Amino acid sequence: MKGLRRNEDAMKDKAGIKNYFCFMQLSVWERDSFFEEQDVIIIGSGLVGLWSAFELKQKQPGLKISILERGLIPTGASTRNAGFACFGSPSELLHDRTLLGESKMWDIVEMRYRGMQKMKNVLKDDFIDLQITGGYEVYNTEYANWNELRDGIDGLNKELKKITGSDECFTWADDKLKEFGFSGFDSMIENKLEGYLHSGKLVQALLKKVQTMGVQVFTGVEVKQWQTISGKVKIDTNVGIAFNAEQMLICTNALTAALVPELNIVPARGQIVLTSPIPNLKMKGAFHYDEGFYYFRNLGDRILLGGARNKAFEAEQTSEMITSDVIQQHLENFIAQHLLPREKFTIEQRWSGIMGFTDNKEPMVKKLNNNVGVAIACNGMGVALSPIIAEKVCEMML
Numbered sequence: 001m002k003g004l005r006r007n008e009d010a011m012k013d014k015a016g017i018k019n020y021f022c023f024m025q026l027s028v029w030e031r032d033s034f035f036e037e038q039d040v041i042i043i044g045s046g047l048v049g050l051w052s053a054f055e056l057k058q059k060q061p062g063l064k065i066s067i068l069e070r071g072l073i074p075t076g077a078s079t080r081n082a083g084f085a086c087f088g089s090p091s092e093l094l095h096d097r098t099l100l101g102e103s104k105m106w107d108i109v110e111m112r113y114r115g116m117q118k119m120k121n122v123l124k125d126d127f128i129d130l131q132i133t134g135g136y137e138v139y140n141t142e143y144a145n146w147n148e149l150r151d152g153i154d155g156l157n158k159e160l161k162k163i164t165g166s167d168e169c170f171t172w173a174d175d176k177l178k179e180f181g182f183s184g185f186d187s188m189i190e191n192k193l194e195g196y197l198h199s200g201k202l203v204q205a206l207l208k209k210v211q212t213m214g215v216q217v218f219t220g221v222e223v224k225q226w227q228t229i230s231g232k233v234k235i236d237t238n239v240g241i242a243f244n245a246e247q248m249l250i251c252t253n254a255l256t257a258a259l260v261p262e263l264n265i266v267p268a269r270g271q272i273v274l275t276s277p278i279p280n281l282k283m284k285g286a287f288h289y290d291e292g293f294y295y296f297r298n299l300g301d302r303i304l305l306g307g308a309r310n311k312a313f314e315a316e317q318t319s320e321m322i323t324s325d326v327i328q329q330h331l332e333n334f335i336a337q338h339l340l341p342r343e344k345f346t347i348e349q350r351w352s353g354i355m356g357f358t359d360n361k362e363p364m365v366k367k368l369n370n371n372v373g374v375a376i377a378c379n380g381m382g383v384a385l386s387p388i389i390a391e392k393v394c395e396m397m398l
């Protein structure tokens with residue numbers, strides 16, 4: 001009996017409610033099936049965790065894989081984002097080139113582009129509402145790198161052709177500004193290869209896919225701590241059950257600091273608003289502004305707008321998944337000033353999600369020791385990147 005007693009502290013959730021699982025002994029059947037030692041345990045069922053499970057199973061179908069997810073559903077960025085299927089707007093590319101250098105910047109763009117193609121292929125029979133409507137970036141004269149952008153588009157297109165095969169990925173589309181009903185923007189660039197999708201349906205489709213492949217997904221299980229003992233990983237959870245695995249992969253994005261503080265992953269909250277339906281809404285597509293700090297799209301006849309994090313940068317370095325008045329007001333003003341200057345609208349839904357940032361904005365796939373790896377920090381644009389991050393996970397783990 002002694003071996004079955006569990007940690008009393010781990011038996012209560014935040015509200016002090018006892019978890020019934022903690023008080024019962026596991027049956028021999030449960031130990032030999034659901035809770036048997038796994039080849040790989042993945043922490044976090046966001047896009048990176050799910051794509052990693054998919055890729056590992058593709059490469060080695062016999063692997064026993066379980067995913068542990070703290071939420072009732074995946075509860076980080078993947079189901080709470082804006083659903084852009086994109087690989088980089090011109091101003092973001094210029095920004096990243098300064099930050100990362102030319103070669104690394106293009107490496108990441110190439111991964112995102114390849115990730116989009118992979119997502120289309122793997123999920124071609126699933127209904128994830130993927131539409132390549134066109135991606136756009138809008139500018140006004142205040143944009144600090146305007147001259148660099150104006151003179152640099154041809155150079156960007158030349159490099160992009162090597163990745164996409166398209167002759168002119170970025171084209172000037174100022175004439176469409178009026179067509180979309182915008183106000184207060186001076187210029188716009190179109191990228192015909194981008195679009196958007198339904199983030200909830202994407203994650204749901206991937207979840208189904210990996211479960212069909214034999215991956216177990218436990219939800220409501222938060223990993224509290226882990227240790228490597230004699231070449232195995234022991235993982236302690238809030239439900240009082242310790243899981244054991246040959247290898248563990250941490251895909252906890254913004255919340256990684258709780259498990260591996262030394263990686264220095266910084267949380268960054270992104271807030272979103274969704275308007276009421278707008279009769280005869282003119283805009284269609286996925287739009288970026290201000291180096292990606294603002295992003296908006298149509299969702300049917302409604303506008304979804306996210307961002308403004310740069311208006312309260314420090315306050316938004318938080319993993320609290322709520323909205324704040326300051327940012328919400330900025331977003332509402334942005335719609336009234338730029339997107340629907342003549343129309344009446346109300347905000348029908350508001351939410352936030354949390355991104356995880358590395359200090360150099362590069363994604364991180366690395367081993368912490370022989371048995372434990374991390375795949376985190378797709379930074380602000382992970383939808384297209386995550387399938388390729390998963391390929392790197394396989395190279396690292398298999």
Ligand SMILES: Cc1cc2nc3c(=O)[nH]c(=O)nc-3n(C[C@H](O)[C@H](O)[C@H](O)COP(=O)(O)OP(=O)(O)OC[C@H]3O[C@@H](n4cnc5c(N)ncnc54)[C@H](O)[C@@H]3O)c2cc1C
Pocket residue numbers: 043044045046047048049068069070071073074075076077078079080081082083084085086221222223224251252253254255256258259269270271272306352353354355375376377378379380381382383384385386
């Ligand atoms: C508001 C917003 C808008 C965005 N818009 C876009 C966009 O339009 N296009 C785009 O490409 N990217 C966008 N992104 C970024 C994109 O969503 C992320 O890069 C991507 O979803 C990251 O996936 P992930 O699996 O690494 O992280 P997450 O989706 O955050 O998954 C991490 C998971 O780990 C779980 N977890 C954490 N700690 C534990 C623990 N201790 N135990 C168990 N489980 C745990 C969490 O509950 C979560 O489900 C946006 C992000 C935000 C926040």
